[in-house]
Amino acid sequence: xxxxxxxxxxxxxxxxxxxxxxxxxxxxxxxxxxxxxxxxxxxxxxxxxxxxxxxxxxxxxxxxxxxxxxxxxxxxxxxxxxxxxxxxxxxxxxxxxxxxxxxxxxxxxxxxxxxxxxxxxxxxxxxxxxxxxxxxxxxxxxxxxxxxxxxxxxxxxxxxxxxxxxxxxxxxxxxxxxxxxxxxxxxxxxxxxxxxxxxxxxxxxxxxxxxxxxxxxxxxxxxxxxxxxxxxxxxxxxxxxxxxxxxxxxxxxxxxxxxxxxxxxxxxxxxxxxxxxxxxxx
Numbered sequence: 001x002x003x004x005x006x007x008x009x010x011x012x013x014x015x016x017x018x019x020x021x022x023x024x025x026x027x028x029x030x031x032x033x034x035x036x037x038x039x040x041x042x043x044x045x046x047x048x049x050x051x052x053x054x055x056x057x058x059x060x061x062x063x064x065x066x067x068x069x070x071x072x073x074x075x076x077x078x079x080x081x082x083x084x085x086x087x088x089x090x091x092x093x094x095x096x097x098x099x100x101x102x103x104x105x106x107x108x109x110x111x112x113x114x115x116x117x118x119x120x121x122x123x124x125x126x127x128x129x130x131x132x133x134x135x136x137x138x139x140x141x142x143x144x145x146x147x148x149x150x151x152x153x154x155x156x157x158x159x160x161x162x163x164x165x166x167x168x169x170x171x172x173x174x175x176x177x178x179x180x181x182x183x184x185x186x187x188x189x190x191x192x193x194x195x196x197x198x199x200x201x202x203x204x205x206x207x208x209x210x211x212x213x214x215x216x217x218x219x220x221x222x223x224x225x226x227x228x229x230x231x232x233x234x235x236x237x238x239x240x241x242x243x244x245x246x247x248x249x250x251x252x253x254x255x256x257x258x259x260x261x262x263x264x265x266x267x268x269x270x271x272x273x274x275x276x277x278x279x280x281x282x
Contacts, residue, residue, distance in 0.1 A: 001039045006030045007059060011068045014039060020049050023059065023094075025068060048075050048094075058095045066102045073143050074098040077136045081160055084132055090163040097159055104152050105144060116151040118207060121267070122158065123150075126211070129157035161211060179213040179256075180206070183248055190244040191276050205275040208267065216258055231262045234269055241273035 001024070005013035009031045014022050026043040059071070074097035082089055107114065116122070123130050133153030141147050184206075188195060195202050235242045245268045252258040260268070 001041065003030065003033055003035050003037055003039060006033065006035065008068060011059075011071065012039065016049070023048050023071075025072060046072060046075065048079075058092070059098070066098060069143065070101045070105075071098045073101055073139055076139050077132070077156070080135060080139075081129075081132045085128060085160070089160065093159060093163050097156070100155065100159065101140060104148060104155075105140075105146055108146055108148065113149075114151065116154040118158070118204070119151055119154045121208065121211070122154040122161075126157055126161055129160040130154060132160060133157035161214065175217055176210060176213040179216070180209045182251065183209055186247050186251060187244055187272055187276065190247060191240070193276065195275060199275075201275045205271045208271050212264070212268070216252075216256065228262075231266060234266050238269050238273040241269045241276065244272050245269045 001014045001016070001022075003012045003014060004021075007013065007023075007030075010027055010029055011023065011025050012030050012033075014024055016022055024039060024044055024047050026045040029039065029043050071094065074094055077097060078089060078093055122133075130153060133156040134150070136156045137148045137153050184195070195205075242265075245265055248268065249260050249265065252260065
């Protein structure tokens, strides 16, 4: 194998016999080496394949300021995730997860803890991805000695979910975007207002809608776990938002033959109330 690109002293890009681009890692692998020279295969500790040639450029920029240890951890997480999930993960996750792990550890060392406002929803809606996130923080602790909490596990789970609508999966991305835009328009017309796209409530609502749409496309049915009393409370307390939810329900039934569960109605109603009520009163 010959060196095609040098990312740092310990990480290089090369090709295998099938002309697939490889990231090859090993201590001192590229020390005093130049592009075109042969790789000392006895120093190779880890190798993984890149199908997308553009990813290596992003990794090269990232690893200028980031330890390759985090790339190694990201690779371990993704290998584990791919063995557990039924869908293919986008290769950009090598970059996104490496960057996320580096940033999370830097924040931890600086005593900065960020709560994940979607923790409950991620744990409830994306159980498989969240379990992988929990395993990921175990990998991180094994390699660094740093114990990250469930908020970071949830953030890693979000990266896995997001991977489904990135990269080459344009058809899925278009379907998700179309559904999200139509639901947003229903909310805007129902309340006769423009939503503040810079607000945190809007971001939360958009994130919820995005995952909401992915669940439909993945044909994941959410079972009812709430009782009628709570459903009735939400319906009465947030009446305008619930009326909007019913319009969205009608849209989904007519266009997609998708019937929402009571749980989905409740969460959608609460998000709609939050994004519209606070804006009116903010």
